[in-house]
Structures are given as structure tokens and as C-alpha cells.
Amino acid sequence: MIHLQSVSMIYPDGTEALRDVDLLIERGQFAFITGHSGSGKSTLLGLIYRDMVPTAGSVIVDGQDVAKLPPRRVPFLRRKVGVVFQDFGLLPQKTVWENVGFALDVVGASRREKHRKVPIGLELVGLADKGDAFPHQLSAGECQRVSIARALVNGPSILLADEPTGNLDPDTSWEIIQLLLNICQQDTTVVMATHDREIVDRTNCRLVQLAQGRIVRDAKEGGKYDAP
Amino acid sequence: MRLNTIEFLLHEGWDAAVRNGLVTLAAISNVAVALLILGGLVLFGMNVEHMASLQAEAAVIVVELAEGADAAAVEEALWNERVKNIEPINAEENLQRTIEGMGLGLMESSEASAELMIELLGANPCPASLQIKPMDPQDIPELARQAEGVEGVAMVRYARQVTDKLLTMARGIRISGVVVGIVMAVATLLVISTTIRLTIHARRDEIRIMQLVGATNWFIRVPFVIEGVLDGLAGGAIAAAIVLPIYSYIEQYVGQNLQFIDLIYSAQALVLFAVALVLCGVVFGAAGSLMGLHRYLRQV
Ligand SMILES: Nc1ncnc2c1ncn2[C@@H]1O[C@H](COP(=O)(O)OP(=O)(O)OP(=O)(O)O)[C@@H](O)[C@H]1O
Ligand SMILES: [Mg+2]
Numbered sequence: 001m002i003h004l005q006s007v008s009m010i011y012p013d014g015t016e017a018l019r020d021v022d023l024l025i026e027r028g029q030f031a032f033i034t035g036h037s038g039s040g041k042s043t044l045l046g047l048i049y050r051d052m053v054p055t056a057g058s059v060i061v062d063g064q065d066v067a068k069l070p071p072r073r074v075p076f077l078r079r080k081v082g083v084v085f086q087d088f089g090l091l092p093q094k095t096v097w098e099n100v101g102f103a104l105d106v107v108g109a110s111r112r113e114k115h116r117k118v119p120i121g122l123e124l125v126g127l128a129d130k131g132d133a134f135p136h137q138l139s140a141g142e143c144q145r146v147s148i149a150r151a152l153v154n155g156p157s158i159l160l161a162d163e164p165t166g167n168l169d170p171d172t173s174w175e176i177i178q179l180l181l182n183i184c185q186q187d188t189t190v191v192m193a194t195h196d197r198e199i200v201d202r203t204n205c206r207l208v209q210l211a212q213g214r215i216v217r218d219a220k221e222g223g224k225y226d227a228p
Numbered sequence: 229m230r231l232n233t234i235e236f237l238l239h240e241g242w243d244a245a246v247r248n249g250l251v252t253l254a255a256i257s258n259v260a261v262a263l264l265i266l267g268g269l270v271l272f273g274m275n276v277e278h279m280a281s282l283q284a285e286a287a288v289i290v291v292e293l294a295e296g297a298d299a300a301a302v303e304e305a306l307w308n309e310r311v312k313n314i315e316p317i318n319a320e321e322n323l324q325r326t327i328e329g330m331g332l333g334l335m336e337s338s339e340a341s342a343e344l345m346i347e348l349l350g351a352n353p354c355p356a357s358l359q360i361k362p363m364d365p366q367d368i369p370e371l372a373r374q375a376e377g378v379e380g381v382a383m384v385r386y387a388r389q390v391t392d393k394l395l396t397m398a399r400g401i402r403i404s405g406v407v408v409g410i411v412m413a414v415a416t417l418l419v420i421s422t423t424i425r426l427t428i429h430a431r432r433d434e435i436r437i438m439q440l441v442g443a444t445n446w447f448i449r450v451p452f453v454i455e456g457v458l459d460g461l462a463g464g465a466i467a468a469a470i471v472l473p474i475y476s477y478i479e480q481y482v483g484q485n486l487q488f489i490d491l492i493y494s495a496q497a498l499v500l501f502a503v504a505l506v507l508c509g510v511v512f513g514a515a516g517s518l519m520g521l522h523r524y525l526r527q528v
Contacts, residue, residue, distance in 0.1 A: 079442035106443035
């Protein structure tokens with residue numbers, strides 16, 4: 001599903017963010033990416049949704065080398081790869097319903113499709129009754145749910161989450177993780193970058209640890225945040 | 229394209245124009261000023277050319293005959309394929325026309341004035357002449373030179389300065405019009421592309437989200453192009469709404485007070501002109517926003 005082969009990423013300013021990374025994430029798997037700040041977690045995710053192109057190596061997503069994708073094909077990759085960030089990225093002047101619908105508008109969906117899919121998305125994240133609210137009327141956890149609904153509404157096969165609980169308290173974080181695990185159960189591959197020791201230790205999922213741009217540990221299942 | 233998509237794009241474009249109220253206002257007024265100058269220049273140039281061509285059309289070569297020359301023979305000798313027609317004017321007629329032309333009407337009719345003049349001078353000062361009308365006013369100097377060599381011709385005259393000056397002036401105005409026009413067009417494009425860049429900056433979060441959820445570049449562009457077109461449309465309409473009444477007023481004033489100047493005036497031409505101004509605004513609006521977007525969308 002996601003296969004990084006000998007991937008290196010050097011930014012134009014010379015920073016080496018990833019060095020010779022090999023990583024295979026199977027379809028339907030849930031994987032944490034951990035590591036200190038600056039270890040290359042966001043860069044790794046960015047390569048998968050083609051926010052950037054690797055300096056060397058190939059990034060296979062869904063059987064396709066994303067590194068070689070011509071720019072005009074990138075939007076179609078993004079429809080298969082949902083992304084969620086720490087800062088939610090909601091449009092403040094649009095309601096919850098409109099924020100989720102926005103992802104459908106933008107890919108040229110019909111009105112009927114929108115009216116069918118938005119409620120399903122809101123239902124999935126448990127916000128069916130908040131459609132008319134504006135982002136500033138929601139809690140942080142609810143905002144992150146809206147952003148997850150937006151990432152999922154186009155039916156991607158992969159969901160990338162870059163520190164989605166970074167702004168949330170532990171209880172709310174745990175609720176969001178439950179939601180992401182649920183989504184994974186429904187055959188969506190989930191890759192999540194996190195610093196959250198407690199979450200990692202409570203979930204027993206695959207854990208990939210980065211340090212200075214290299215994979216230093218890859219615990220297939222039940223990985224603990226700190227190496228034993 | 230789906231109805232929902234069209235609605236979405238129009239709404240986003242309109243929204244952007246409205247939300248950036250002040251910037252939009254600045255863009256519209258800049259476009260209006262640029263098109264106003266451009267439009268005024270075009271009208272001025274068109275009129276000068278119009279007058280020059282009227283003058284040129286009226287331009288003739290006057291061939292004065294020597295005393296006792298055979299008018300028919302000289303006429304025969306002057307004919308060639310570049311001559312449109314030759315009008316013989318006898319001495320009395322010539323005198324009458326001269327009097328009219330110089331505004332020397334001493335009596336109530338020019339015939340009476342001519343008789344008085346002959347009486348006063350004891351003879352008719354004007355010789356019989358031939359008026360050559362050329363096919364093309366540009367041939368006048370050449371035809372005049374040829375006429376000078378014809379037997380029985382005393383003198384050849386034509387309004388060298390007036391015709392030449394008007395033709396030169398028309399050319400000069402056309403050239404400077406094109407230059408100023410290009411400058412104004414570039415300025416307008418820059419204004420609109422800057423406006424769009426400001427809008428892009430104001431909406432960069434939205435654009436980022438659009439890109440992340442898989443919007444194609446053209447889809448991201450359309451609302452901005454709509455915004456630019458709206459700015460251009462409004463600017464063009466304002467320019468037309470200012471230029472047309474002023475021009476009508478000038479035309480009316482000139483028509484009443486300076487009757488020797490004949491300005492172009494037809495409702496049809498002016499409507500066409502207004503439409504052209506608005507279309508210019510629309511084209512500049514679209515082109516300017518594409519310029520503004522070009523750099524940005526390549527970066528991300
Ligand atoms: N656009 C960029 N240009 C230059 N260097 C960059 C850029 N983005 C990231 N880097 C550098 O690349 C390295 C990896 O950054 P990255 O953002 O992937 O780390 P991270 O693991 O996500 O860190 P954090 O936990 O703080 O989010 C860092 O040294 C960072 O300074
Ligand atoms: Mg990061």
C-alpha cells in the first residue's frame with residue numbers, strides 16, 4: 001500500500017531530513033511514527049501525499065511511484081490520501097457542514113452527492129448534530145473530528161495524521177485515537193506521527209521510530225514508546 | 229460541469245471580491261482610470277484620423293492655366309490612372325470661389341461680390357484653372373510635379389502644409405496612442421495581478437486546504453479569475469460611464485461652437501466603443517489574475 005524504498009530527502013537549504021529510509025506499510029494497517037522533534041516525521045508523511053518529492057528513492061502509494069507523478073496528477077493522488085494536522089485547518093467562516101462539503105465541492109461533486117456524503121462523514125466522527133455550528137463554537141476535539149470527517153469524505157484508502165492530538169488533552173486525545181482505530185478497522189490505512197507516549201503505549205499498534213532521519217526501530221506490533 | 233460546481237466557483241469568486249472590499253475598490257478604480265485614459269486616447273486619435281482623412285479626401289491640386297492656354301488640351305495632358313477626376317473652373321467661377329474661400333463677401337451673393345471686384349480692379353485677378361482630384365491623397369506631390377511640366381500651365385498649387393501636417397499628426401497620434409495604450413495595458417495587468425496576489429495571500433489557507441483535498445489547479449484558479457473578471461468588468465463599466473457622457477458633451481459643444489470641426493458621432497459607434505471598453509476590462513481582469521496566480525500555483 002505504502003512502500004518507501006531507499007528514500008532520502010534533503011531540503012533545498014541542505015538539511016538532510018531523511019536518509020535511506022525503507023518502509024512498508026500494508027493495506028489496512030495502523031502505524032505510529034515517533035521520534036524527537038526534527039527527526040523527520042512530517043517529512044515522511046509529506047512524501048506520501050506528495051507535498052514534496054524525495055531527493056532519492058521511490059515512494060510507492062497504491063502501486064504508483066508518487067515521486068514520479070507529474071504535477072497535474074497530484075490532485076488525484078490527494079483524493080486517495082486524506083490528511084489531518086495538529087491545527088485542524090478549518091475555514092472559520094464556513095459551518096461544520098460546509099467545511100466537510102468543501103472537500104466535495106473542490107473535486108466537482110454534485111449537490112446530491114454532497115447531501116449524501118456529508119452526513120455520513122459527520123455521523124462517522126460523531127458530530128451529526130453539529131452541522132450548523134461554526135468552528136469557533138466547537139471544542140478542540142470536535143474541530144479535529146471535523147477535520148477528520150473532511151479528510152475522509154472523499155473515501156480515501158489512506159489517512160495520514162500529523163500529530164492530530166498535539167493540541168488536545170489526554171481524554172480527548174484518546175477519543176480521537178479511538179476514532180482513528182475505528183476508521184482503520186473499516187479498511188483504511190492510517191499513519192500517524194505522534195509524540196504522545198501514553199497513546200502509543202495503550203494501543204499496541206505498529207511503531208516506527210525515527211532518529212535524525214533514519215528508522216532506528218520498527219516494532220511490528222505492540223511497540224512501546226520507549227524501547228525496552 | 230455540474231451545477232453545484234458552477235455555483236461553488238461563482239460563489240467563491242464573488243465572495244473573494246466582496247471580502248477584499250478595499251483592495252477590490254482599489255483595483256476597480258485603477259482599472260477604470262487606466263481604461264479612461266486608454267479610451268480617451270482612442271477617441272481622440274480616431275477623431276484626428278477622421279479629420280485628416282476628411283481633409284485628405286478634400287485635397288485637390290489647383291492647376292492655373294497660362295493666358296490663352298487651351299483648357300481641354302491641358303486637361304487631356306494631365307489625365308493618368310492616378311487621377312480621379314479633373315474639374316475645369318473658368319475665371320469667373322474661380323474668382324467667386326476665391327471670394328467665398330477667403331470670406332471676402334462684400335455683397336450679399338458671391339456673384340455680386342465678384343462683379344464688384346472686377347469692376348474695382350478693372351480685370352479678373354483669377355485665371356482659369358483645373359482642379360485635379362487624385363485617387364490617393366498621397367500622390368498629390370508627385371501629380372503636382374508632373375502638372376508643372378505640362379504646356380499651358382502657369383502655376384500649380386496645393387495645400388501642401390495642411391495635408392502633410394494632418395497626415396503626420398495622425399501617424400504620430402497613432403504611434404503615441406499605441407505606446408501609451410501598451411503602457412496603460414501593462415499597468416492595468418499589474419494592478420489586477422497584484423490585487424489577485426493580495427487575495428491569494430488572504431486566502432492562502434483556503435487554497436492550501438483545496439490542494440490537500442485534491443482540487444486541481446484550474447479549479448483553484450477559476451474563482452480568482454472570476455474575481456479578476458468582476459474587477460475588470462466594473463472598472464470598464466465605470467470608464468465607459470464616464471467617457472461617454474463627456475464625449476457626447478464635447479461633441480455637442482463642438483457641433484455648436486466650432487462648426488469647422490467634424491467629430492465622429494453615432495450612437496452605434498459609441499455603444500460599440502462602450503462594449504469594447506468593458507470587454508477590455510474583462511480581458512485585462514482575466515489575464516491579470518492568471519498572471520497573479522501563475523507564480524503562486526507553481527510554488528506550491
Ligand atoms: N521546508 C523545510 N526546509 C528546510 N528544512 C526543513 C523543512 N522542513 C523541515 N526541515 C528540517 O528537516 C528536518 C525534519 O523535519 P520534520 O518537520 O520532518 O521533523 P518532525 O519529526 O516532524 O519534527 P516535529 O516533531 O517537531 O514536528 C528538521 O531538521 C527540519 O528543520
Ligand atoms: Mg512535524
